Amino acid sequence: MKVLECVPNISEGRDKKRLAEILASLDSFKTVKCLDVSSDEDHNRSVITLIGPPEEVPKAMLALALSAIERIDMRQHQGSHPRIGAVDVVPFIPIRNMEMTEAVEIAHVFGRTLGEKAGIPIYFYEEAALRPGRKNLADVRRGQYEGLVDKLKQPDGQPDAGVAVFKPTAGATIVGARPPLIAFNVNLRTRDKAVADAIARAVRYKTGGFKAVKAMGVELNEKGMVQVSMNLVNYRETPIHRVVETIRFEAARYGVAIAECELIGLMPIAALEEVTRFYLQIPGFSVDQLIETHLLS
Numbered sequence: 001m002k003v004l005e006c007v008p009n010i011s012e013g014r015d016k017k018r019l020a021e022i023l024a025s026l027d028s029f030k031t032v033k034c035l036d037v038s039s040d041e042d043h044n045r046s047v048i049t050l051i052g053p054p055e056e057v058p059k060a061m062l063a064l065a066l067s068a069i070e071r072i073d074m075r076q077h078q079g080s081h082p083r084i085g086a087v088d089v090v091p092f093i094p095i096r097n098m099e100m101t102e103a104v105e106i107a108h109v110f111g112r113t114l115g116e117k118a119g120i121p122i123y124f125y126e127e128a129a130l131r132p133g134r135k136n137l138a139d140v141r142r143g144q145y146e147g148l149v150d151k152l153k154q155p156d157g158q159p160d161a162g163v164a165v166f167k168p169t170a171g172a173t174i175v176g177a178r179p180p181l182i183a184f185n186v187n188l189r190t191r192d193k194a195v196a197d198a199i200a201r202a203v204r205y206k207t208g209g210f211k212a213v214k215a216m217g218v219e220l221n222e223k224g225m226v227q228v229s230m231n232l233v234n235y236r237e238t239p240i241h242r243v244v245e246t247i248r249f250e251a252a253r254y255g256v257a258i259a260e261c262e263l264i265g266l267m268p269i270a271a272l273e274e275v276t277r278f279y280l281q282i283p284g285f286s287v288d289q290l291i292e293t294h295l296l297s
Contacts (some may be wrong), residue, residue, distance in 0.1 A: 003096035004054040004103065005180070006061050007265060009088045010068045011077050013039040013046050018071050023048070025067035029060035038183075038264045042220045043229075044079025045088070047183065047265045054098060058110045061090060062117070069118050069170045074145050080218045081229070084141050084148060085120065085171025092128075092177045103177035104128045108161075111175035115162020118170060121152060122162040126176040130160050137174065138214065145171045182232040182271060183264035184240060185218075186247050187225050190256045193217050196226035199250045203228070203243055210246075212238040225259055235267070239274035269293070 012019055019039065026034055032052035039046040048064070050057055065087045072086035090110070092103045107128040115122035129135040133156070143151050149166050151157035158164055159172065188196060196217030201207040204215035212234035218227040228247055232238060248258055269287050276285045287293050 001096070002054050002098050002102075003051060004057045004098060004106070005093040005095045006050045006057050006090065007093065008048050008050070008061060008064065008090045009083075010046050010048065010072065011044065011074065011079065011083050011086050011088055012068070012072050013044045013079065014041050019046060022064060022067045022071055025063040026050070026060050029056060029063070031056045032060040036265050040081075040264075042079070042222050043081035043218070044077060045081045045083065049265050051095065054102065054106060057092070058106055058113075061110065062114060065090065065114055065173070066118060069120070073169045074171045075168050077145070080220070082138070082141055082144050082216075083171075084143075084145050085173050086169070087114075087173045088141075089125075089137065089174045089176070090114075091126065091175075093180055094177075095180075100127050100177060100179075107175050107177045111173075112161040114173060114175070115159070118162070118167075118173075119165065120162050120167050120170050121148075121159035121164060121172040123172060123174045124160045124176060125174050126178040128175065128177045134160075137176070140174050148172055179233070180268055182235055182240065182267040184230050184232055184243070184267075185262040185264065186228045186230070186244060187220060187223065187259045187262065188227065188251055188256050189259045190226060190254070191219075191224060192254075192256075193219050193226050195251070195254045195256055196228050198254075199247055200228050200230075202250050203230070203246055210238040210243060213243060223259075227262075235271040235274075239278070240271060241275045241278040 036049040069086050092107045094103045111122040123140050125140045134140050200215040200217045203209040205211050214231040218229045
């Protein structure tokens with residue numbers, strides 16, 4: 001059986017009633033499971049994990065996207081995480097018995113449909129990118145919602161699908177296809193965002209850090225801390241513990257300690273292999289030694 005995952009990020013992480021209304025749009029899709037909803041008040045963002053048959057997941061995602069666009073007003077949105085629209089990013093991830101090319105085709109069809117039905121600009125990224133400069137999510141989202149009006153006036157800012165019209169309440173949506181990644185944050189016991197920014201530069205690939213890491217510094221006003229917010233795009237190339245220990249080392253240079261780590265959404269069980277080997281000093285540890293692995297198989 002083919003299995004497709006979709007992990008939409010929507011620009012609502014504070015209003016629980018509104019979020020519940022948006023999620024209710026999934027109720028009629030019985031073969032699509034909502035595995036997780038991770039909401040963050042400082043980011044004012046929710047990361048939703050959907051999984052199911054590839055012919056049904058895009059339908060459920062379309063219902064969710066249209067519901068979110070109807071209920072979220074970007075003119076009132078404030079949050080510490082970069083965003084370009086009410087439905088900020090929609091990645092499709094092939095999980096079982098699927099090729100990436102299939103996920104790309106699904107992303108393209110979904111993006112065109114959403115753009116037409118919602119009347120918003122659609123940009124394609126990662127494996128679904130139609131332009132070389134749009135593969136990286138941060139590059140596509142540069143300027144964010146506030147810069148979208150000017151972006152749409154520029155030749156290189158024209159959308160890949162939908163309409164080149166600014167819809168103030170909805171903004172734009174970025175749609176793509178990619179392998180699984182781990183959204184992982186490290187919170188620091190300081191309010192100094194410059195410290196988080198410096199550490200993010202030290203660990204992210206774009207500024208000389210680990211090849212499979214994207215990172216930025218974020219303020220967490222509710223917690224009175226700052227955060228190194230990351231996407232670990234290949235946990236085999238760059239294991240979680242290696243990034244955490246590097247952040248611990250860099251933070252110590254500023255006299256700052258790690259307060260806690262956060263996992264946003266879900267991650268592959270195999271990502272815990274290296275973590276367990278390192279912290280429990282079990283060099284040969286494998287997920288095959290977990291009872292649940294055999295139950296799932």
